[in-house]
Amino acid sequence: MSFTDEFRRESHIIYPPFSKMYFEKYFYRYIEKLYSEKKITQELYERYIPVFWTELQFLHQYIKHHLQSAIDKLSKGKSYFTVVQHDDGICLINMPNNVVVFGMGGVGDIPLPLTYDNKELFENYKNNTKTVFCSFVGSLTHPCRERMISVMNEPDVVLITTDIWTFRIETEKQELFLDTTSKSRFTLAPRGYGKTSFRMYEALCLNSIPVYIYDDEWLPYKEVLDWSKLAILVHIDDVDTLYNRLKEITDDQITEMLNYYHSVEHYFTYDGMCEYILNNNTII
Numbered sequence: 001m002s003f004t005d006e007f008r009r010e011s012h013i014i015y016p017p018f019s020k021m022y023f024e025k026y027f028y029r030y031i032e033k034l035y036s037e038k039k040i041t042q043e044l045y046e047r048y049i050p051v052f053w054t055e056l057q058f059l060h061q062y063i064k065h066h067l068q069s070a071i072d073k074l075s076k077g078k079s080y081f082t083v084v085q086h087d088d089g090i091c092l093i094n095m096p097n098n099v100v101v102f103g104m105g106g107v108g109d110i111p112l113p114l115t116y117d118n119k120e121l122f123e124n125y126k127n128n129t130k131t132v133f134c135s136f137v138g139s140l141t142h143p144c145r146e147r148m149i150s151v152m153n154e155p156d157v158v159l160i161t162t163d164i165w166t167f168r169i170e171t172e173k174q175e176l177f178l179d180t181t182s183k184s185r186f187t188l189a190p191r192g193y194g195k196t197s198f199r200m201y202e203a204l205c206l207n208s209i210p211v212y213i214y215d216d217e218w219l220p221y222k223e224v225l226d227w228s229k230l231a232i233l234v235h236i237d238d239v240d241t242l243y244n245r246l247k248e249i250t251d252d253q254i255t256e257m258l259n260y261y262h263s264v265e266h267y268f269t270y271d272g273m274c275e276y277i278l279n280n281n282t283i284i
Contacts, residue, residue: 003050003070006063011055016198018174019116023104023270024052026117027083030274040278047283049074049082049099053090068093081283084108087194100282106195110282111220114194115201117270122205125182132158134211134246136188137177138199139163144236145190148213151239152188182206185254186232186246191215200231201268204261209254211246213239221267221276229260 008028014021028050035045049071056063071093074080081100084090089107101108104115135158140146149159158180162173181187187203189210195218203210211232212219219227227233232249234242266272277283 007051007056007067007070009052009055009063011058013055013058016116018118018121020118022052022054022085023112023116023273024054024083024085026270027274027277028052030271031278034278044278044283047078047080049080051082053082053084053092054086057086057088057092064092071095071099074098079283081277083112083277085114087192102277102280106191106216106218110280111218112273112276113201113220113268114196114198115268115273116198119205122178122182122202125178126206128179128182128206130183130185130208132156132180132184134158134186134188135180135184136160136190137162137180138192141192142190144213144215145192147236148188148190148239148242152243154243157243158184177202178206181208184208186211188213189231191218194218204230204265204268207258209249209257211242213242225264225267226260229257230264231257 008025031040031045031048034040035042051067056067074096076098079098079100081102082090083102084107085104087105087107089103089105090101095101100110102110102112104112133156134152136148136152137160138145139162140149149161153159160176160180181203185208187199187206187208187210189197189199189203190213191197195214195216196212200210200212209232211234213234213236215236232246234245267276
């Protein structure tokens with residue numbers, strides 16, 4: 001293929017810093033291993049575009065011309081696929097129509113979960129007693145979040161707004177988020193800069209029900225999962241009724257939702273995401 005290590009440079013910037021690696025890199029290693037073990041066909045392997053888009057877009061703008069040249073050499077008579085985590089999707093180059101983009105942050109052809117691979121991070125928190133009705137710990141990176149704060153300012157709702165989170169998050173902030181979320185029956189997970197939020201999946205890992213507040217929905221796996229059993233879904237236009245809606249949800253309903261999540265949680269692991277991509281009808 002025309003894609004070399006030049007297009008898989010490591011920026012040494014990881015966001016969120018709780019993550020061990022970007023999914024783009026994990027998927028690259030995953031498919032390389034399958035191919036070396038002859039568990040996937042050469043035809044499928046050669047249709048994958050092995051680029052670490054997020055890290056290139058952090059640090060390597062100068063590579064645009066070389067990357068566009070490589071993309072332009074793709075066969076017009078074949079279909080290809082690639083994966084991207086970045087909230088802006090692929091913005092270094094012009095992608096041709098015969099490439100299917102699996103996107104995590106809110107841009108692409110097929111949604112993937114915006115999650116990360118660090119189960120150990122949640123181990124000491126996930127069984128905490130739920131002493132908080134509802135919470136949000138984060139920054140106000142979108143008008144949806146500002147609107148949510150204005151209507152959810154209730155005595156039993158913990159709202160902690162912080163500075164914009166970067167790839168350097170202080171340990172105290174991390175522990176505050178994990179501790180508060182793990183003790184919450186509901187975790188407010190409004191969209192941020194991108195159409196979704198890591199908080200959706202962090203909440204589930206901490207046995208808290210995520211409340212996804214959106215203006216432009218970005219939900220993965222809708223053809224195989226029932227999202228009404230996984231999360232509370234609220235369009236921003238309906239956020240005024242959210243508090244009362246949450247108050248009506250019973251303990252039994254929460255238990256049912258968490259049980260459903262645990263029955264499908266493999267989809268939200270990096271391995272599960274890799275399997276979903278390679279079995280997707282759009283590329284097989």
